[in-house]
């Protein structure tokens with residue numbers, strides 16, 4: 001009650017109610033915006049989940065293991081798609097892993113500041129190239145000039161070319177996350193190594209790399225997640241036709257989780273309505289979401305570990 | 311001094327609550343500059359049994375101090391004893407740190423700054439602050455000084471106000487031809503005087519300074535000290551300093567804090583500055599001001 | 605495999621040999637070559653696209669840019685794609701940037717430091733890692749369905765597409781804006797509060813202007829990303845194959861639409877050799893748009909690295 005009396009008696013410290021109101025308004029608007037991000041993620045999960053459940057209720061579970069992935073014929077073999085995704089990921093990481101990591105070492109440990117500042121933007125430009133463009137490049141340049149040059153029997157559409165394309169797209173990611181981790185290694189560690197008479201190569205391999213291993217692991221995990229989710233390179237270069245038999249042949253065509261989704265939604269093959277084929281789109285989306293989410297969560301743990309260290 | 315009511319000096323917190331209302335109304339009458347503060351006059355600011363907590367850690371304990379008008383009060387003590395914390399309770403800057411808590415009362419003209427109805431933003435408009443490192447905004451010199459009047463919606467001629475503030479901060483002659491230049495283009499000492507100009511542009515009664523010279527060279531430090539002496543004509547200043555000479559030279563009243571075993575800061579001794587530095591009552595104070603620890 | 609072989613042997617040799625560090629020299633060459641690989645690839649890609657695509661411009665000139673889609677290669681052009689991409693360039697920022705920046709301000713400046721806030725932050729990080737094709741499902745199940753339910757034909761219009769892309773880039777906008785806001789020195793914030801600015805005044809007059817270059821960089825990167833996306837729009841109903849464009853703005857916004865990347869995808873799948881050249885020409889237009897945006901972002905960031 002004293003409070004009311006004091007306020008009424010005109011304390012100068014109360015502040016203008018108008019300003020307090022606009023403060024509250026600003027906060028409310030900002031909170032609403034943040035709430036929207038929650039709504040969106042819940043929206044993704046719910047929209048994908050509901051239709052996935054519908055899909056599973058419409059098919060026999062035995063249809064999930066068939067000789068191949070032919071959604072219009074009721075064959076929903078998941079092994080086919082996972083095998084394709086695995087092949088793309090392995091090929092892409094065999095390329096992007098070493099290339100990205102070694103580039104990162106050079107940028108972090110060997111390049112002068114000026115050189116580094118000039119080269120990083122080029123890598124960023126590579127990262128900014130739309131994936132459909134790399135798909136076209138993989139199909140029309142890598143496939144004939146690299147894959148078929150080495151393996152003449154390879155078909156025009158093949159996993160190898162697509163995987164290389166995805167790998168190229170992923171190099172900048174590996175390079176930049178690894179480089180950040182290496183640059184976070186304190187200079188004192190390097191100086192201690194040099195002080196013991198170690199060469200630069202030894203310092204890099206014995207001191208810097210071990211010290212930044214969490215960050216490098218994070219880079220690889222995030223890159224794997226990226227290759228699993230990459231769609232357009234595979235859809236264009238690996239021959240996303242109506243379906244595919246189970247295959248582990250990197251020189252032949254085939255489908256991945258993502259490419260299967262693109263082809264389900266593409267052009268004249270486009271499926272619509274409540275057919276099981278249409279609903280399978282959402283089921284694949286759910287699988288993809290879960291796989292990449294798991295990878296990202298694990299990758300994030302490693303990223304945070306590097307940040308905490310120093 | 312005609313309307314000065316009985317001072318609440320030393321009164322226990324419970325007793326303060328009663329006369330507080332009448333004191334506060336009294337304080338609403340316009341202020342005229344006083345020659346010097348005296349012990350009987352009502353303090354501008356009074357700590358009454360203040361404890362301050364960061365989470366469960368008590369950083370300051372049981373502080374009772376009066377800050378008198380137009381005087382410079384120095385807070386001294388070893389690093390980490392809670393000087394900055396105590397200073398920042400005055401303009402409620404600690405409110406910006408989550409999980410902090412204050413017990414006791416901080417009375418501004420007898421009005422408890424921590425009463426539930428008090429708006430911290432309003433408090434900060436009445437109490438200016440100058441920080442350890444000069445921190446001008448990345449804006450022009452003019453906009454730095456005009457920032458306060460603008461956000462507080464002050465009426466009147468802004469150009470005049472900016473000029474007056476820069477003059478009071480003894481910076482006008484150096485910057486009058488380059489008001490559009492970035493505040494960051496100035497030297498360290500100039501930047502700190504710009505920050506002082508920025509703080510006084512909102513015409514606060516009380517100015518808080520947290521080691522304002524620790525980032526400055528000796529020449530710039532002396533300039534700021536001279537400036538502080540001039541500013542006491544209009545303002546009341548509380549300064550945190552780790553520099554004994556500075557406290558001795560520049561302040562009228564000195565509060566010496568130290569850390570207890572539990573790392574909580576408490577007041578060892580407070581008195582007129584001359585007394586603290588020439589004839590302290592406590593051995594610990596003597597050791598500290600003569601540089602034997604801290 | 606070659607990597608570890610090179611590295612371990614180089615370590616051993618560098619430890620043993622007392623003379624010139626040949627192993628170290630070789631190691632550095634290997635590092636440089638890996639970096640060069642990425643740069644050379646970029647160069648080959650651009651050269652290949654230009655070699656195949658430029659003749660189309662030489663032959664057809666502006667006609668290629670102003671003609672609508674067609675199944676006949678000699679007449680097909682990318683006008684509708686350019687229009688679609690330009691509309692996206694307006695709509696996506698309109699939908700995504702205000703929400704994204706405000707969310708970042710809330711999270712960095714206002715949100716209490718508690719479990720819910722951390723959950724939201726982690727959630728946004730994870731959203732940024734969700735493959736873009738999954739956002740297409742959201743577009744299909746939510747936006748396309750909503751427009752269809754509201755009576756806009758089959759709901760496959762550019763508004764649904766733009767909303768899909770906006771949601772796709774929203775996490776990127778939030779994350780880059782948050783980082784920019786976090787990078788504003790706390791001394792500026794304190795000075796503002798110390799003078800008696802209210803929280804919103806501190807945000808509006810001090811923090812946002814200081815963070816603006818970083819926020820802007822993130823926005824341009826997000827835009828570049830959105831304009832290059834194909835997969836989500838395949839699902840969210842961009843048209844493949846030719847269609848006639850409506851005249852009025854209302855018809856354009858609610859009728860069938862396409863964008864440059866979709867045209868690239870569509871043409872890349874066509875068997876006729878003529879379409880190879882057309883695809884390259886369309887890629888040139890697409891890259892001109894996205895690389896231009898990217899270059900601006902990089903420039904912005906390098907220019908305003910830090911003022912204080």
Ligand SMILES: Nc1ncnc2c1ncn2[C@@H]1O[C@H](COP(=O)(O)OP(=O)(O)O)[C@@H](O)[C@H]1O
Pocket residue numbers: 364369387388389390391392393394395396407573
């Ligand atoms: N934001 C904070 N959170 C937790 N503890 C703090 C914070 N700021 C200061 N402290 C602690 O409070 C005590 C007093 O700090 P401070 O007031 O800065 O001392 P001084 O200014 O005298 O050096 C120290 O023990 C310090 O560690």
Ligand SMILES: [Mg+2]
Pocket residue numbers: 393394395
């Ligand atoms: Mg301090």
